[in-house]
Amino acid sequence: MSPNPRPLRKLGFLTIGLFDEADPRRGHESTLDLITLGERLGFDSAWLRHRHLQYGISSPVAVLAAATQRTSRIQLGTAVTPLGWENPLRLAEDLATVDVLSGGRLNPGFSVGPPTHYAHLRDALYPDTGDQEDFSPRRAERLLALVRGEDASDFAGTEGIEVYSRRVQPHSPGLASRLWYGAGSLRSARWAGEQGLNLLTSSVVKAEGDDAEPLDFAAIQAAQIRAFRERHPDGDRARVSQGLVVIPTDSATPEQRAKYQAYALARAPRTLAPQGPARLLFAPDLVGTTEELVERLHAHAGYREVDEVAFALPFTFEHEDYTQILTDLATRLGPALGWTPGRD
Numbered sequence: 585m586s587p588n589p590r591p592l593r594k595l596g597f598l599t600i601g602l603f604d605e606a607d608p609r610r611g612h613e614s615t616l617d618l619i620t621l622g623e624r625l626g627f628d629s630a631w632l633r634h635r636h637l638q639y640g641i642s643s644p645v646a647v648l649a650a651a652t653q654r655t656s657r658i659q660l661g662t663a664v665t666p667l668g669w670e671n672p673l674r675l676a677e678d679l680a681t682v683d684v685l686s687g688g689r690l691n692p693g694f695s696v697g698p699p700t701h702y703a704h705l706r707d708a709l710y711p712d713t714g715d716q717e718d719f720s721p722r723r724a725e726r727l728l729a730l731v732r733g734e735d736a737s738d739f740a741g742t743e744g745i746e747v748y749s750r751r752v753q754p755h756s757p758g759l760a761s762r763l764w765y766g767a768g769s770l771r772s773a774r775w776a777g778e779q780g781l782n783l784l785t786s787s788v789v790k791a792e793g794d795d796a797e798p799l800d801f802a803a804i805q806a807a808q809i810r811a812f813r814e815r816h817p818d819g820d821r822a823r824v825s826q827g828l829v830v831i832p833t834d835s836a837t838p839e840q841r842a843k844y845q846a847y848a849l850a851r852a853p854r855t856l857a858p859q860g861p862a863r864l865l866f867a868p869d870l871v872g873t874t875e876e877l878v879e880r881l882h883a884h885a886g887y888r889e890v891d892e893v894a895f896a897l898p899f900t901f902e903h904e905d906y907t908q909i910l911t912d913l914a915t916r917l918g919p920a921l922g923w924t925p926g927r928d
Contacts, residue, residue, distance in 0.1 A: 589881075589888040591922025596629030596894035597622060597910060598663050598827055601641035611639075612647060614903050619651045621907065622658055625914035626925025629659035629691065631827075631894050634666060637705070645678050645692075652686035657926060661691035663784055663827065663894060664766035667727065668699040668719045669709065676730035676752045683756040690756075693764035693784045695772075696724050721775055724765070728779060732760045764825070768864070773808040777815030782823040785809065785886065787867040787896060791858040799858070801867045805886030826887055829869040830895040832877060832912035840905060844871045847898055869898070874916045881921065 599618060603611020619630045630651070632644035641647055648660045660682075665675070683690040698719045699705065706714040730736055735750040742748075765776035767783055769790040776783050789804045809824050816822035831844045848869040855868045870880055881887045895913060897906055914925060 590891045592891055592893065592918065593923070594628040594825070594892035595913065595918045595921075595923045595925075596627055596631060596659070596661070596825070596892070597913065598631040598633060598894045598896045599906070600633045600635050600899060601644075601647070602900065603639055603641075605639055612641070615641065615647060616651055616654060617903070618897075618906055618910065619658065619660070620654050621910060622914075623655045625910060627658055627910070627914060628892075628926050629661055629894060631661040631663040631691075631693070633663055634669075636666075636669060636699070637701075645675075645682055648690065649682045649685060652682060652689070655689075656687075657689075659689050659691050660686060661764065661894070662693050663764070663786070664693040664695045666699060667694050667696050667723050668702070668717075670727075672723060672727040673730055673736055673752070676727060676736075679731065680752055680754050680756045680759060683759045683762075684754050688756065688758050690759065691762045691764060691782075692759075693766050694724065694727065695766040696721055725779075728760070728763065728781075731763065733757075767808060767812065770808055770811050773812040774815045777812040777822065780817050782825070783809065783812045784825055784827065784894075785890075786827040787829055787869075788864050789867075791863040791865040799865055800885075801855070801865050802885040802887075804865065805867075806889050809886065809889040823892065824890045825892040825894050826890045827894045827896050828867055828884075828887070829898060830877060830881075830893075830913070830917070831869065831871045831898060831909055832874055832917045833872060834874055834912045834916050836908055836912075840908060843901070843905070844898070847871075847900075874912070874920050877917055878920050 599615060601611060601615035622630045632641055632647060634644055636642050644662045651660055679690060679692050696719060710717050730752050733751050733755050736752055737750050740748055740750040764782040764784045767773040767776050768788055770792060773783065785805055789801060791799055813820055813822045833841050833844060848871045851869055854866045858865050870877055897909060
């Protein structure tokens, strides 16, 4: 085992923002309340995950625009925006606008590939161009160029009383340095490094290599992080954030502890073998006291490579459960990992 991991420098959390179809506002307001709670507790970042055609937040950028007006310090991110659903030019405008509103706190994370269930929604999403859409990394490269301020048009100047720009407006100069790529394979990790992006890792990786080899999620993730840094201009200083599901139970009630353990147990079978044609391997959810979680994280090869995390909140829990989990993360687990809360 390598030497002890470095102290945790950045602590964040991620949520999908579930809601009742008959009362969507309540779920969205709950998500905003969690973000403001996170800022009060000193979290460095809060991240939203896209859920298209589901009962989770479909437009994180819009929700984060609201969060910019309720917070002043916490970094706000998407983990991740699937670019197959987006026009890179329009997305670049939205990201720059929210970054300006936030005072430079937006951290857009994204990924490439065709939308999930594309065959079922292609005619609604791209009725005229469905067979021509490019879901490769080239789509991401278009977004990068536009956010970085490269020309979107070959016309600039005044036409009547209208003034036109060649590049996306508003332009937020620091935004490009806060772009993150959600990678789950060696190939995508290397591509992100070559592009000079930051890297988001999560609780899922692609099981690559010989089927006869024992599968070790943590070892696979650590190898991807090292491959990313080998290709990145900043080398070992390149930023990587890990996003495991971590549920501290220190202040939980007996009922909450039982719920959390049952949740993790129900999801455990998917961690035993690669899932689906993409051979996705999931990490076990980590549930326990601070002392137990510190031991498990320090033994995790992927965690040992990072000093930033955005722990994922479980699905389907109640607001009071998330409040307890976030409070324990910020007041107990984070400090035990060497983290110092942020201050306004």
